[in-house]
Amino acid sequence: MDHLRYSGLSFETQRTAFLDIVSADPLIDETLSRVRALGLPDWLVVSGALYNSVWNHLTGKPSGYGIKDVDLFYFDESDLSYEAEDSVIARAAPVFADLSLPVEIRNQARVHLWYPSKFGRSCPRYTSSSDSLGYFASQTHAVGVRFDMDGQLDLVAPFGLDDIFSFRITPNRLMDNQQTHETKGARAKENWPEISVVPW
Template identity: 80%
Template sequence: MDHLRYAGLSFEAQRTAFLDIVSGDPLIAETLSRTRALALPDWLVVSGALYNSVWNHLTGKPPGYGIKDVDLFYFDDGDLSYEAEDAVIRRAAKHFEGLTLPVEVRNQARVHLWYPQKFGQPCPRYASASESVSHFASKTHAVGVRFDGDGQLELVAPFGLDDVFSFRITPNRVMDNQKTHEAKGQRARECWPEIGVVPW
């Protein structure tokens, strides 16, 4: 099986392949369908569940292999209280009951409020769910999908998709996230030995 068959192709070819693979994954398809019905503002299913599904597809592994949870971002700066986000998280927990994997829901309008305490450094105040994706520790992980107003899958990939299809985890040095980059790279290599990790 040629797991690198999409590496080096045009962005448009990679975009088509990426969306075909994730929409064909039963877990992702069900999550996206339920998320659309949840109708959160400026939502995005992001990161691991997406690129891991692509790696599973390209290496012949079963759907869900190596995936811990599904990360769901939304952006609502109308109420930045913990209580408002917690209410959404609890509503989502009921909405996603019965899914194989837990869905982690986070309001990206609030990240700058708790990030410094958790990670010991400041975080910019994001203006959208998409903007936060561009601050992930590794460029490879900066992917998100959602349905647009016409029901078509829309891709957010600020650094493109060649790292994903090249099985290469590349650092994103916009913030000091070396530890996260290295930890995620090591974990990914345990599941998919085909992966190479670019040093920080």
């Protein structure tokens, strides 16, 4: 049960452990340094690459195990066109070209424009990259990091970190995302059998 050694501890203890783990992971460390150089507004590296790296560390698996890609959010309301987002993706492509995993970049200011056609239901108009985390299908996945003005790693975790350190995927019922919660939970359990998935 050593993989649960941070489960149930205070948020500050978990925060320190989380940031220590992700900053020491070579994939995350390299990604963060490159993202910083891009200078995107209100950026956050979010979700799977982070909590999967914590699970890998705590279960003795190698860096990058079970991770499909790195999700990078930014927030720019100045131009909500597809073309503007696409130009950011194109500008970032050579920056991340030789990373071991693809980097998926999305402007959170325009998610509400394409979400209904992709998922068949509406989503709110987000107010920031951090705001969008609160609507993830699973609370466990709602985590992001970025560098603050002083160059320190900053954490965004609207639901805390105990689910991550408890290897527990907990639903976020704010939106009708049951299928996403269940699909991601099942996939995670294949890679990390220690995980429990809380039913929707």
